Amino acid sequence: MARYRVGIETRERILSATRRLLSEVGIEGVTLKAITDQASVGAGSFYNLFGSKEEAVFEVVREAIEAVDPDPEGVGTDTLADLVDAFVTFMTDSSPIARIYLQLAVGRGLTDPAIAHRVVRSHQRRVERFADAWLREDPSLSEQEATRRAEVMLASLTGLGLSALLDETFDMRAHARELVPGARSTTEG
Amino acid sequence: MARYRVGIETRERILSATRRLLSEVGIEGVTLKAITDQASVGAGSFYNLFGSKEEAVFEVVREAIEAVDPDPEGVGTDTLADLVDAFVTFMTDSSPIARIYLQLAVGRGLTDPAIAHRVVRSHQRRVERFADAWLREDPSLSEQEATRRAEVMLASLTGLGLSALLDETFDMRAHARELVPGARSTTEG
DNA sequence: TCCATCTTTGAGTGTACGCTACATTTCATC
DNA sequence: GATGAAATGTAGCGTACACTCAAAGATGGA
Known part of the structure; x- marks a missing residue:
């Protein structure tokens, strides 16, 4: 998953959108629609890059803990x-x-x-x-x-x-x- | 709302169920069904006494904060x-x-x-x-x-x-x- | 006992959600 | 430019949820 340049960029847009939503709206506001809208990406693309919504959230959170x-x-x-x-x-x-x-x-x-x-x-x-x-x-x-x-x-x-x-x-x-x-x-x- | 004895008792059963659920399952586990099941009450009765689920949760939390x-x-x-x-x-x-x-x-x-x-x-x-x-x-x-x-x-x-x-x-x-x-x-x- | 009023019921409504299926488009490679 | 893999968009599935409503039942003052 995410072998090509566009895929990697999409992945980053999704993570960025998730990060933003988490901090601004809180974990309850992080819906799949919110993420994909914010990242300008279809749900299919999302699931092409992440196994689940939680996976994206976890990735962002992991970074936050390390920071x-x-x-x-x-x-x-x-x-x-x-x-x-x-x-x-x-x-x-x-x-x-x-x-x-x-x-x-x-x-x-x-x-x-x-x-x-x-x-x-x-x-x-x-x-x-x-x-x-x-x-x-x-x-x-x-x-x-x-x-x-x-x-x-x-x-x-x-x-x-x-x-x-x-x-x-x-x-x-x-x-x-x-x-x-x-x-x-x-x-x- | 809750003018008769039974109504008041029901209200208390609901609050008690909400309190119990909040402490045992956490805020995410507090669904309307869980509350009404736990309190042995129909959904309609709940809404006869509370304007929303949040209202009951808030009442319980308010009591807790005072404590x-x-x-x-x-x-x-x-x-x-x-x-x-x-x-x-x-x-x-x-x-x-x-x-x-x-x-x-x-x-x-x-x-x-x-x-x-x-x-x-x-x-x-x-x-x-x-x-x-x-x-x-x-x-x-x-x-x-x-x-x-x-x-x-x-x-x-x-x-x-x-x-x-x-x-x-x-x-x-x-x-x-x-x-x-x-x-x-x-x-x- | 009567009856206005309060209370209860639970099937049903609308909605939002996570996620999938799949047809279509873009990409890297030759 | 042909090819197959990767990436995309969309319509929609199933589910869980908060909440509604009309009808039936319980209550208690007269």
Whole structure:
């Protein structure tokens, strides 16, 4: 499937339409008709390239989950402030993808154990990364304590991100900055 | 509508069935047939008492949201620890309803501005309540600073709650306890 | 007991959905 | 330009859903 140039382009138009619909209308608004209309493609073409509607949705969602992770190259070197900053940027600048991610994690993850598992796994990877940064920040910490702090910090960031997505006037960056030790009450941009 | 005794009883059977379905099958499993079967009622009876399926679902969720707040009579007296405890209890003990609440707040709020507004409003009321508690805990705080801390605290609780709902092994209460100043590292139950 | 009013029933309506069948057109290769 | 594979558009299938309606039954004040 999708061996020729046009087929590949069509596939991308479909994914793009699906992504857009997911972020703007939510998972309930993603009907086959909506996708094919948005992509200017017939239903037959769709099923020539994807096995089911879910398959296209999953593809988009998979990309969204991966996009949460900040700059994979920086593993083991970035500071807490870097990680927090990357998370905030993801939530505010890439808000359509962030919306999809949260909608998926909450909307489907809470009922579908398979999705819940995926979300939890990627969450744990992020916790490890934050815990490492905590240890670098304060080497006297026990590994357990670092993990605990990472867990709370990520939970806070997720909650703040949720507020930001629901309320456009919410200044997520300012609040998030307060989570980083040593950065308290600084007003620098 | 529902002026006679039987009508009132039917209404309650329907709400009860809806509540049960919401918590056991999730919002997607709540079909009219499921509700009316579960309540042993014809579709016509349902529409004699409710204007739409959404109306019944909303009623159940509204009741659930009210249950989040600990003892509304105690406004202005409960401590931070009380408030945190009530939130944790809601998330862990009433987890089916908490699931629905989060699913609705996030799943719908992210796409429907009207719902987003409702969620933000009820969130702000809770923030005020937490801010008051912060001020009582530490009267030297400015109102602004108290609100800021309340905001972050609630975000953290929401995030931790999400983790708890996604991952059954997650100990939300232990993590939440660390958010309350002065409670650090205590292990008392 | 009567009877106006409230309540229940469930077959039926319209609609939206995911998906398929298939005839037609476009594409890459020779 | 002939060929076969790939890609496309459309009409429509079956299903599931929320919701309606007319007729029958239950209720309770007089």
